[in-house]
Amino acid sequence: MAFRVVHYINQFYAGIGGEEKADHQPEIREGVVGPGAAFKGAFKADAEIVATVICGDSYFASNLEEATAKIIDLIKPFKPDAFVAGPAFNAGRYGTACGAICEAVSKQLGIPVVSGMYPENPGVDMFKKSHYIIETPDSAAGMRKAVPAMAALLMKLLKKEPLGKPEEEGYIERGIRKNKFYDKLAAERCVDMFVAKLKGLPFETEYKMPVFDRVLPQPAVKDMKNAVIAIVTSGGIVPKGNPDRIEASSASKYGEYDITGVDDLSSDGYRTAHGGYDATYADEDSDRVIPVDVLRDMEKEGVIKKLHNKFYSTVGNGTAVASSARFGAEIADKLVADGVTAVILTST
Amino acid sequence: MRLELHRLFVKDLKFGDKTGFANGTLTINKKELLNLISEDPLLGKNLDVDLAIPGDSTRIMPVKDVIEPRWKIEGKGQVFPGTLSDVETVGEGKTLVLTGAAVLTTGTLVRFQEGIIDMSGPGADYTPYSKTCNIALVLEPADPEMDKHDYEKACRIAGLKAAAYLAQCCAEVPAEKVDVFEHANIREAMGAHPGLPKVGYLYMLQTQGLLHDTYLYGVDVKQILPTILSPLEVMDGAIVSGNCVSACDKNSSYVHLNNPIIANMMKRHGQDFNFVTCIITNENVTLADKRRSSSYATKLAAMLGLDGVIISEEGFGNPDADLVMNCQKAEKQGIKTALLTDEYAGQDGASQSLADSCVEGDACVTAGNANEVIHLPPMEKVIGYPEEANVIAGGWEGSLAEDGSITVELQAITGATSELGYTKLGAYTI
Numbered sequence: 001m002a003f004r005v006v007h008y009i010n011q012f013y014a015g016i017g018g019e020e021k022a023d024h025q026p027e028i029r030e031g032v033v034g035p036g037a038a039f040k041g042a043f044k045a046d047a048e049i050v051a052t053v054i055c056g057d058s059y060f061a062s063n064l065e066e067a068t069a070k071i072i073d074l075i076k077p078f079k080p081d082a083f084v085a086g087p088a089f090n091a092g093r094y095g096t097a098c099g100a101i102c103e104a105v106s107k108q109l110g111i112p113v114v115s116g117m118y119p120e121n122p123g124v125d126m127f128k129k130s131h132y133i134i135e136t137p138d139s140a141a142g143m144r145k146a147v148p149a150m151a152a153l154l155m156k157l158l159k160k161e162p163l164g165k166p167e168e169e170g171y172i173e174r175g176i177r178k179n180k181f182y183d184k185l186a187a188e189r190c191v192d193m194f195v196a197k198l199k200g201l202p203f204e205t206e207y208k209m210p211v212f213d214r215v216l217p218q219p220a221v222k223d224m225k226n227a228v229i230a231i232v233t234s235g236g237i238v239p240k241g242n243p244d245r246i247e248a249s250s251a252s253k254y255g256e257y258d259i260t261g262v263d264d265l266s267s268d269g270y271r272t273a274h275g276g277y278d279a280t281y282a283d284e285d286s287d288r289v290i291p292v293d294v295l296r297d298m299e300k301e302g303v304i305k306k307l308h309n310k311f312y313s314t315v316g317n318g319t320a321v322a323s324s325a326r327f328g329a330e331i332a333d334k335l336v337a338d339g340v341t342a343v344i345l346t347s348t
Numbered sequence: 349m350r351l352e353l354h355r356l357f358v359k360d361l362k363f364g365d366k367t368g369f370a371n372g373t374l375t376i377n378k379k380e381l382l383n384l385i386s387e388d389p390l391l392g393k394n395l396d397v398d399l400a401i402p403g404d405s406t407r408i409m410p411v412k413d414v415i416e417p418r419w420k421i422e423g424k425g426q427v428f429p430g431t432l433s434d435v436e437t438v439g440e441g442k443t444l445v446l447t448g449a450a451v452l453t454t455g456t457l458v459r460f461q462e463g464i465i466d467m468s469g470p471g472a473d474y475t476p477y478s479k480t481c482n483i484a485l486v487l488e489p490a491d492p493e494m495d496k497h498d499y500e501k502a503c504r505i506a507g508l509k510a511a512a513y514l515a516q517c518c519a520e521v522p523a524e525k526v527d528v529f530e531h532a533n534i535r536e537a538m539g540a541h542p543g544l545p546k547v548g549y550l551y552m553l554q555t556q557g558l559l560h561d562t563y564l565y566g567v568d569v570k571q572i573l574p575t576i577l578s579p580l581e582v583m584d585g586a587i588v589s590g591n592c593v594s595a596c597d598k599n600s601s602y603v604h605l606n607n608p609i610i611a612n613m614m615k616r617h618g619q620d621f622n623f624v625t626c627i628i629t630n631e632n633v634t635l636a637d638k639r640r641s642s643s644y645a646t647k648l649a650a651m652l653g654l655d656g657v658i659i660s661e662e663g664f665g666n667p668d669a670d671l672v673m674n675c676q677k678a679e680k681q682g683i684k685t686a687l688l689t690d691e692y693a694g695q696d697g698a699s700q701s702l703a704d705s706c707v708e709g710d711a712c713v714t715a716g717n718a719n720e721v722i723h724l725p726p727m728e729k730v731i732g733y734p735e736e737a738n739v740i741a742g743g744w745e746g747s748l749a750e751d752g753s754i755t756v757e758l759q760a761i762t763g764a765t766s767e768l769g770y771t772k773l774g775a776y777t778i
Contacts, residue, residue, distance in 0.1 A: 174778050248739060317665060
């Protein structure tokens with residue numbers, strides 16, 4: 001039996017009109033519309049387009065959530081096995097809509113999704129992590145190239161066939177690392193690569209070195225006397241018993257702990273949840289990781305105005321940059337709301 | 349230098365009256381082995397020895413170290429010098445190896461930094477130690493409140509003692525196979541193989557405290573300056589592991605003995621390059637130490653006139669800085685590098701894999717993303733303590749399900765992303 005596919009296109013490719021019709025509200029039609037005909041040819045008997053969703057680019061862009069919800073509702077009754085959007089080539093709003101709806105369908109319906117865009121389409125950077133985007137030429141002249149590649153990738157996903165590297169399958173690199181078992185030990189692969197490099201022969205690194213977001217330190221606090229200082233740590237200090245069960249590695253959360261009236265972190269009350277360093281000394285005296293004792297002294301001496309009554313703690317061990325960035329943003333919002341003026345960040 | 353490894357191939361284990369080897373089976377006198385490890389007053393009264401064979405429905409956790417049974421039958425020194433035996437250097441003569449057998453240290457957790465070994469099922473595909481016949485020492489401390497460094501040492505020594513004892517008891521059995529390894533001294537090496545590039549192996553050892561330490565001839569490696577070492581010394585037990593935190597990418601004593609980078613470099617020696625020496629370096633926690641050790645290690649490579657080095661990292665995060673410094677400083681002196689590391693790209697694989705980076709690291713092999721999640725179905729038998737899955741590095745509250753299955757990141761599986769490259773796992777970008 002053929003797989004059931006729903007196709008998403010904009011008002012232009014549906015033949016409704018150009019910019020003047022870009023506020024066209026979402027609708028669904030049974031069967032193939034516009035470029036769907038090309039997909040029909042590419043799918044042969046393996047899959048059929050059971051319905052086509054049409055939405056104006058402006059309408060989608062200005063009603064993102066509503067349009068997405070509406071489209072999901074329109075799709076559901078057709079019980080699709082897969083979803084395909086575009087190709088959008090270099091059309092920015094169309095690409096963004098294809099990306100957003102593919103992401104939503106993938107998340108909410110849990111079915112394979114594919115779109116197609118020109119690498120410089122803004123939808124690529126926004127949505128490449130969420131789904132496979134086939135690399136297309138920059139204009140509709142490339143339809144004949146784009147559609148067969150999109151159809152082939154979708155069929156592979158539907159048949160749960162293993163996918164090759166981006167250049168083998170024609171999709172834009174998503175920047176997601178996937179494990180696989182090679183034929184050779186990693187040690188042997190490394191010696192092979194070493195020999196190729198020594199001899200000046202071509203070789204392909206297995207991991208391109210990452211480019212980092214470098215965060216510049218803020219300027220020094222000038223008026224310490226009026227500073228409200230908070231402590232935030234990736235060193236894992238938590239009340240004994242680790243009430244939030246923060247993981248020893250690859251933390252999925254952070255904790256917020258009240259230190260009102262606490263002048264000194266004793267081994268009776270505090271521990272580290274961190275699994276990545278010799279924790280003996282942090283467990284003996286957690287002030288070694290977050291200097292509550294010294295800051296309380298400074299508070300009494302009037303060097304600082306106040307030590308914030310909450311500290312924030314997570315485990316920085318093997319924790320993904322994406323998780324850290326989320327924790328950081330949330331913690332910063334809370335600190336600002338609480339009137340904190342400066343933060344001491346400690347790691348281990 | 350010439351080392352002969354006299355191999356007996358262990359395919360099965362059983363308990364019996366006399367410890368010894370016959371017809372592929374290693375028989376173990378349990379009482380004698382228990383008496384030996386019980387000598388240590390730092391270990392408790394309830395010690396046990398258990399066995400696990402490849403394919404068994406058995407889970408062993410939390411595992412601290414894995415050690416291959418070896419005993420020197422000819423030549424100076426003895427296995428695990430400076431830690432178990434006297435400090436005499438090793439790497440020459442004849443050493444008996446019980447190939448296919450491994451001693452595991454398990455039992456009461458030292459700290460939530462130890463690993464899991466499944467003998468069958470999906471987890472077994474990831475750990476190299478599902479393919480060995482395992483003698484598991486189930487240990488506990490004499491006093492639950494005792495210093496954890498002392499307990500760690502007691503566990504480490506117990507494993508080495510058991511490994512040496514098992515091989516010693518088989519010393520009279522003629523070898524089934526003899527592998528001969530030779531390695532030239534520096535003067536000979538400098539004149540040998542004209543036209544081939546001279547290369548070394550920059551062997552990074554993690555040295556960051558409890559359960560993060562490594563020992564060279566019994567010396568805590570965090571206290572050394574980088575030094576040179578013959579690959580044959582490594583094969584004869586000069587390096588001992590005290591390291592198992594996030595057990596996926598920590599080098600067990602077993603994998604030091606069987607270092608596959610050294611094995612592959614020895615294989616290509618004389619054909620593709622001239623393998624001159626190993627250079628051992630540490631991964632300490634302070635910036636000054638990192639800078640000193642990376643400058644010194646790469647200086648040794650330059651002093652020896654090496655054209656290239658393979659660099660293997662141990663661990664992740666903090667040691668990524670050591671890896672990058674070693675790579676950058678070598679390349680800046682014209683020494684070509686290839687790197688072996690693993691990755692922490694998040695459970696979804698979408699974050700950066702390393703904590704530090706340099707453009708010179710253009711030849712990098714990876715042993716996989718350690719954050720990837722795996723489901724380990726229940727096993728009929730568990731040696732050790734399964735509830736530790738909820739706290740060990742790579743697990744979380746709820747990792748152990750009621751049916752005994754465990755959901756964890758690969759980082760909890762011993763040796764799964766070995767940065768000595770002892771598995772076939774790798775990663776690619778989609």
